[in-house]
Amino acid sequence: MKTLPDEHTAAGAALSSVILDLFRVSSSLLTQGDRLVAPLGLTSARWQVLGTIIKAERPQPVAWLARDMGANRQNVQRIVNDLAKEGWVEFADNPHHRRAALVVLTEKGRAVFDAAMALEAPWLNALAEGLAVEDIARIQQLLGILSSRLDRDES
Numbered sequence: 001m002k003t004l005p006d007e008h009t010a011a012g013a014a015l016s017s018v019i020l021d022l023f024r025v026s027s028s029l030l031t032q033g034d035r036l037v038a039p040l041g042l043t044s045a046r047w048q049v050l051g052t053i054i055k056a057e058r059p060q061p062v063a064w065l066a067r068d069m070g071a072n073r074q075n076v077q078r079i080v081n082d083l084a085k086e087g088w089v090e091f092a093d094n095p096h097h098r099r100a101a102l103v104v105l106t107e108k109g110r111a112v113f114d115a116a117m118a119l120e121a122p123w124l125n126a127l128a129e130g131l132a133v134e135d136i137a138r139i140q141q142l143l144g145i146l147s148s149r150l151d152r153d154e155s
Contacts (some may be wrong), residue, residue, distance in 0.1 A: 016118045026100055030044045031052075032123075033047065036115045036116075036119050036123055037119060040112050040115050040116055040119075041086065041112070042116055042143065045075075045079050046079055046082065046083060046088075047113070047116050048069065048117075049065065049069070049076060049079045049080060050083065050088065050089075050105070050109060050112070050113045052065050052069050053065065053089065053103055053105050054105060054107075054110075054113060055068070056068065059092055059102035059103055059105075060102060060103060061094060061097065061100035061101065061102060061103070062076050062077045062100070062101075062103060063100060065080070065103060066104050072145075076088075080103055083109065085107075086109075086112075087106060087108045087109070088105070088106055088108055088109030089103050089104060089106060089109050090104050090110055091103065091104070092104045092121065099129065106112055111153055119147065132155070
């Protein structure tokens, strides 16, 4: 059966519904994440940037962090500047690019991130209760496929 340009296939309609659910889940995750880490002086956005810095394993410029997050460089720069004001990160000279300083996690930044992760574990364990690990792995696999296709479409 041929579809018109404005008609969804069965898979397209199902994916459209899932995407709306993902938007709602994302919004709820950010709201609840903000509440969870607010006592630490964090927001979900700050927590995500700190996590990206830690995952990178070595200092990187803001543009690279933004790329790894799939985020806008200017937004990440604003958050990194806020983190620097708190003393959670600092800037170091980049031997490869004079104007793109490296973002370096401080001990204070590591401590606040670790405190956030200590709050996160019981919260996520409660969210995961009753879910099969295989189902979670399948969701991750599907999200990876969608992410790859979206990245390819951006190029």
